Amino acid sequence: MLDLFGQSDEARIGEIAAGYAASRTQTSTDSERRFRDLLQALPAAIYTTDAEGCITFFNRACIDFAGRLPKIGEMWCVTWKLYLPDGTALPHDECPMAIALKQNRPVRDVEAVAERPDGSRICFMPYPTPLRDERGRLVGAVNMLVDITARKQAEQRMMLLTSExxxxxxxxxxxxxxxxxxxxxxxxxxxxxxxxxxxxxxxxxxxxxxxxxxxxxxxxxxxxxxxxxxxxxxxxxxxxxxxxxxxxxxxxxxxxxxxxxxxxxxxxxxxxxxxxxxxxxxxxxxxxxxxxxxxxxxxxxxxxxxxxxxxxxxxxxxxxxxxxxxxxxxxxxxxxxxxxxxxxxxxx
Incomplete structure (x- = not known):
């Protein structure tokens, strides 16, 4: 049984990828359903795509994170608009999830900014990780979006305090x-x-x-x-x-x-x-x-x-x-x- 609570973000996404692969190897659809139910219970925004980047699943936390209701079949990311930390617009087909799928590798240690339809913005760290079948072939990817807005605000306050x-x-x-x-x-x-x-x-x-x-x-x-x-x-x-x-x-x-x-x-x-x-x-x-x-x-x-x-x-x-x-x-x-x-x- 997966234990996805109380772990680091890196360990959690690793467990998710492993659990997803395990659920696909079992003949019963109950296994995959239970796995998705578990992802729904997590507070972090998590979604999956197929190998081409089409969204196949997203949990409820994605709706709160993105400020909108994503649609199954949308490409690359559940967010509305993306930006680099310096404010430069980031096209969805160049986002970390797209890179992870196109290069067939996990993407780590990057930050981005998501803009909601109401104009509010969230600083976050993505953890896009390729998903492979039992033969090692790429079948999709899973991504966890970790909200770091509070941390970035604390860092800014610390910088202002240091300067002061x-x-x-x-x-x-x-x-x-x-x-x-x-x-x-x-x-x-x-x-x-x-x-x-x-x-x-x-x-x-x-x-x-x-x-x-x-x-x-x-x-x-x-x-x-x-x-x-x-x-x-x-x-x-x-x-x-x-x-x-x-x-x-x-x-x-x-x-x-x-x-x-x-x-x-x-x-x-x-x-x-x-x-x-x-x-x-x-x-x-x-x-x-x-x-x-x-x-x-x-x-x-x-x-x-x-x-x-x-x-x-x-x-x-x-x-x-x-x-x-x-x-x-x-x-x-x-x-x-x-x-x-x-x-x-x-x-x-």
Whole structure:
């Protein structure tokens, strides 16, 4: 008894060919009928032809596969239209089944695309195998059409993902190199501390990208994550307001590092350096999806005038924003720094 379930496609078509030959050697028509009943039960599209290529049998799975009802006597294949994987039309008299019959040999390791009458297409692998009588003469062929559409789609997704990972890794390295160039310090220890902080901000946003499958990151989440170390238990020290805005990866990375620098400076010299200090952050989108982010400090050391020396952190923020064609304005008010960051294309 044939066992056609749980086998590889190659082993299954071999069993089918052997079973077909065995059914023809027996005098009872019951044997051939039972064999065809078995083929009807299989989920794979299977059909047979005579030695000239005329279809002599097809199972129910062929109807679902082809999207139509084939006819006994049609030539070569049950499908409506055929194409090569590159989209080139494939005439039926040049299809794998035709080759198997004309050259009297099995055809393996080829792929094709079948188009149904409704326009939908299926990627598949055919397994055309000649059938011979007890004397070895060609009497026909059997073909099994294995739908590999899901596999091909998975391969395409994998290729896109690989390309995306390559793009993201190159972009991440470029951002890290830019941060390295922008990081200045008077001592090696200070350089290490500053650069490690910026890398940490970059790592935080990378985790957000991973959670969203690299579609971007939510601005509110970026702000909350970066300012979490400075927040008070009652939530009064830092106020965050803004719509749910998703940022594309490049902009999200840059804003994360810029917020890190602003928070670091505020913790050293501004509102976050005192328990009484307060920070308000808000954002909005304007025409053509431009993003404007507002940073306002109060309650920290009194500011008498703008700093005469441009610190390393300020230079880093300015450099990061310029790379995205953005702008930044600062107002050194007595109660604290008020800063506005504007980006021409802000929403993913």
């Amino acid at each position: 990972v390559d793009h993201r890794s190159n972009n991440l390295l470029a951002v890290a190199q830019a941060m390295l160039r922008l990081t200045k310090a008077d001592t090696a220890e200070e350089f290490q501390t500053v650069f490690a902080g910026r890398l940490s901000a970059l790592a935080n946003v990378q985790r957000l990208f991973s959670a969203s499958r690299w579609t971007g990151a939510n601005l509110k989440t970026i702000v909350e994550e970066e300012l979490r170390p400075y927040a008070s238990r009652d939530g009064e020290r830092i106020k965050i307001a803004g719509d749910d805005v998703r940022l594309p990866p490049t902009l999200a990375q840059s804003i994360a590092v810029a917020l890190h620098e602003l928070a670091t400076n505020a913790a050293k010299y501004g509102a976050l350096s005192r328990p009484s200090g307060r920070l308000e952050i808000s954002w909005e989108t304007k025409g053509a999806e431009a993003l404007v982010l507002h940073w306002s400090e109060s309650g920290g050391p009194r500011v008498n005038e703008a700093p005469t020396r441009k610190g390393f952190g300020i230079g880093a923020v300015d450099g990061i924003i310029r790379t995205l064609r953005g702008t930044i304005t600062r107002q050194w008010r007595p109660e604290g720094l008020v800063c506005e960051l504007s980006f021409p294309e802000g929403v993913a």
